[in-house]
Every structure is written in C-alpha cells, then in structure tokens.
Amino acid sequence: MTILTAVDGETVPSDAVARGAELAAAFDVDHVVLHVMPQDVFEKFRSAASGSSGRSVTTPASYGSAEGRAHQQGSGEEYTVEDGERHATGVARDVVQETLDEPEETILKGRVGEPVEEILSEADRRDAQYLVIGGRKRSPTGKALFGSKTQSILLTADLPVVTVMSGD
Template structure:
C-alpha cells in the first residue's frame, strides 16, 4: 500500500509533498511522488527536439524552465524521455521540500494529469491520494476547470487536498 502525492512542478516547497510524507510515515507505507507532464507540453518538447539544433531541448516557458536532453537515436524526444523529465521535476520538488528525500519514490508520466494520476493510484492500490490546490471563490470554481475538483469527484479512494492561498 502507498500514499501517492501529485506535484505540478510549479510550487516548491510543496505542502502536498510535506503532508504526503507525514501521512506515509504515520501509516508506515511507501510514499510516491508523481509528476505528469501534460501531453501538449510533451509535444512541444518533441517538436523542439525534431528541429535538430544542438540536441539539447530547453523546456517551454510554461514548464518551469527545466532542461532535458533527449537520449537515444538522433534528436528525437520519446515518451521515455518525457517520463524521465517528469521524474526529474518530481525529484526537484521533493528535494526542495523534504529534509530526507531519499525515502520517497519518484515517478514521472506523460499524458492527461488527472487520468494518469488516477490510473497510477489504481495500479498502486494507493491508500490515499494527496494533491495540492488553490483556494478560489465559488465564482472562480464555476468559471474555470479544476484538476483538483476533477480528482476529488473521480477518485475511488480517500483524497487529501492541501489548499494554498496562491
């Protein structure tokens, strides 16, 4: 059994990672931190790698400025590269958050974040999902889509939502 914590890579240190680590420790289960690279971001990386410049791909500005270097044949950016990159984002968030990051399992996926998180929770039979969110007014919630809200409504296991002011 596990506690699965999702990170977006934009918020460090991450209160969700802190709470997830505390919960996993209290339950004496594995703590996994997962970052999902959205499919459109992956496609931007793939396009940039295909342009064949120096072999180094600089992240789109919307992806937090993380760098990635494609591996394998030529300048192609593969799903495996995207997953390694996403795992690196999770690693950075955990290192910026926890005093002892070595006890945390890091994972990266490429795809639709809500679907990938819920699928990984099912694969791991997670005891809890821990997610971050931003406090919004009722109007803000009605006007804008919310990954946090989608997870809360779709998860078939307990979800701990750690809300921030930002």
C-alpha cells in the first residue's frame, strides 16, 4: 500500500506533500508524489517542438524544473509522452525537494493526461491507502465558474481523500 499525494507544481512548499509524508511514516508505507501534466499543456509542447527549427521550446513557469529546463527541443524533434512524463516527474521532484527534509525517501511520478482521471488511476494502480490533495479556498461563485479538480476528486474517489487547504 501507499500514500499518494498529487501536486499541481504551483504551491511550493506543499502542505499536501508534508501531510502525505507524515501519513506514510505513520503507516510505514511508501509515499508517492504525482504531478500530472495536463493534456492541453502537453499538446502545446508537442506543437512547439514539431514546429521548431533549432529553437528551444518555452515552458510554462510550473514546468521550470531543472529536468524541464534541460530538455531542449530543436531540429524538428518530437516531444513525446515519455518526455512529458519526465517533465512532470521533474515538477514533482522540485516540489518534494522544496518541502521535505529527506526527499530521497519519496517516490516521484509524472503522468500526462487529464489530471483527475490520471490521479485516480494512479491511486488505483498503486492500491493507495489514502490520496492527499491540495485545495484552495474559493467562493461558491468561483467554484461554479471555474470548476474544481479537488471537488471532482472528492466526488469520484473510492478511497479516503485528505484535502489540505491553502489560503491562496
């Protein structure tokens, strides 16, 4: 069994990662931190790579990990799903390193796809005991207008979900 913590890469350090590590230590199970690169972001990288001719692909700020910066596309090289997953793993690595004192004990995972679907699939694949996610406090109007990945996970998960709220 594992504790799976999903991160968006925008909140660093991550209270969700800290709470996931605490749970994993308490239950003496593995702690897996997952970042999912959304499909639309992946498609932008793929388009930029296929349309480049010796130029670098510009990455969004949340994909500014050392691994992501090191990945330079040029000469028409294709940006593959494996590249996206390595990139997403780099985001998870950056969040964990900025959050935990002993990050080497954490398993890092990156995926490409629709975040809610990929997070729940990874929880199922790993037989996760708990899923730990972050959330942001928003008004009811904000939730209605913009939707919520956190809310979607809470409504569809078939395992216990720990939601660590931030004030942002």
